[in-house]
Amino acid sequence: MxxxxxxxxxxxxxxxxxxxxxxxxxxxxxxxxxxxxxxxxxxxxxxxxxxxxxxxxxxxxxxxxxxxxxxxxxxxxxxxxxxxxxxxxxxxxxxxxxxxxxxxxxxxxxxxxxxxxxxxxxHAVRAFTVGALATFAVTGWGMFVRARRQLLDSMRRQVRDAEHRAIERAAAARRAERERIAREMHDVLAHRLSLLAVHAGALEYNRGASAEEVVTIAAIIRSNCHEALNELRQVINLLRATTLAGQLPQPTLADLPALLEESRSAGLEVSCTVSPRVLQHVEHSSTSTGSALYRVVQEALTNVRKHAPQARVRIEMHDTDDGIELSVRNHASPVTPTGAAPPGSGTGLTGLRERVSLSGGRIEYHPVADDGYQVRAWLPCATTEQGTT
Known part of the structure; x- marks a missing residue:
């Protein structure tokens, strides 16, 4: 029993x-x-x-x-x-x-x-009174026991529900943090490694390169390896931190010229037009706006290097009534990619969609005429004073 x-x-x-x-x-x-x-x-x-x-x-x-x-x-x-x-x-x-x-x-x-x-x-009356009072007393006692049990059950359910919600919130926070770190690792390492692949491919297939050209390309490879290791170390330090409150250094539009120069050195023909009002808007917006714009350009250029080396790329940023619109469009590559393209997981554009969405914007990407490709994004920004030029 x-x-x-x-x-x-x-x-x-x-x-x-x-x-x-x-x-x-x-x-x-x-x-x-x-x-x-x-x-x-x-x-x-x-x-x-x-x-x-x-x-x-x-x-x-x-x-x-x-x-x-x-x-x-x-x-x-x-x-x-x-x-x-x-x-x-x-x-x-x-x-x-x-x-x-x-x-x-x-x-x-x-x-x-x-x-x-x-x-x-x-004394029948007294016996009836005592019996009736005893009956209603035990009935009231039973009601009290039932109400107390229901109250305790309700409190236990509330505690369990609160624990489940706390567990779900903690799991969601951990998942969001992992996704954020994954986006940062992809954005940082994919860009650097694609540059390494392009320059290493140039060494492999340009058998007639002069010693000076080899030294130049090797220096570029060494510099990018150094930058990749530094950026990877920042991510690892964040993962080893006792809390996940740390933030990785975020690039802004001020870092865009260096990014464009790296892509040009890898063989892309890049032109970029940024409206002056865009820079003013970004100054009045949260740091995530400038960082998101930079990451969209970075991922688009990385994909162009992978799939359309030496292609012409046109980058345009201009302000709208309620935000900033970015367009990155590349034409077909004038040369056929040699060797195997750097492997990709297909998560880069997905990560960009998540990043832009977190900043309150939207993004779309699709093929265009002449075998090209276009990435378009819109991001909100703070309203500046009227008449600013």
Missing amino acids: TTSRRRAAAINAGLAVAALAVGLTSDQNILYGGTDRPAALRVADLILGVGCFAGIWIWRHSRPVAFAVVAVVIGVVSTLAGGIGLICAFTVAEHRHWRTAVVVGALAAVSIVPALVLYPVP
Whole structure:
């Protein structure tokens, strides 16, 4: 027998003993009272009482209302089962709605009247009053137990829900932080490694390069390796931090000329037009706006180097009524890519979409005429004073 079953059996046994004690307090109880009653009534008292006591184990929890009604009716005839009505009133109040509990309690109180008529006792009014008060007292007690249990269950559910929400928020924060670091690693390393691949490819396929050209390209490769290691070290330091509150250094539009020069050195023909108002807008906007614009250009140039080496690229940034619009368009490459293109996971543009979305903007990318490709983005910015040129 399990612990819960042993506990339930012990409770039922205790209730049965209490009910028997209540029944034996009557002056007309079957053991030493009412000896002048007919034998048939005494036998019915005993049999019905024993049946009610058995019902405490069988029906008290499974059918509390039906058992209570039957026990109250039997209690009119059986003095032995006189106390079971109190137990049933408490059980119904503990496990059923308060309206049902009140009805059963009232029925148990009213049943005292025919019981007193069948088994007269001295001071009948006092006996009825005591019995009715006891019935409503146990009914109220059962209601209190039910309300307290419901309150505790509600509090436990609230605590569990709060814990689940806290776990979900923590998981979402960790996921967002991992995605942010993944975007930074991709944006930084993909750009540097694509430059390395382009210059290493030039060394591999330009067998007739002079010693001076080899030294120049090797210096570029060495410089980019150094920059890649520094940027990777920054990401690793962030991952090793005790908290994830640190921020990686974010590039801005002020770093755009260096980015364009790196792409030109890799063989791209890049032209860039930035409206003066764009720079003024970025100064009045959050740092994420300038960083997002830089990252869009960086990823677009990286993809051009991978898939259209030595292509002509046109970059335009101009202001609109409510933001900044960026366009990066490349024409078809005049040369066929040699060797295998640097592998890509396809997550670069997806990361850009997430980055631009976090800044409150939107982005789209699609092929255009002449086998070219275009990336267009729009980002919001702070409103500057009217008349600024």
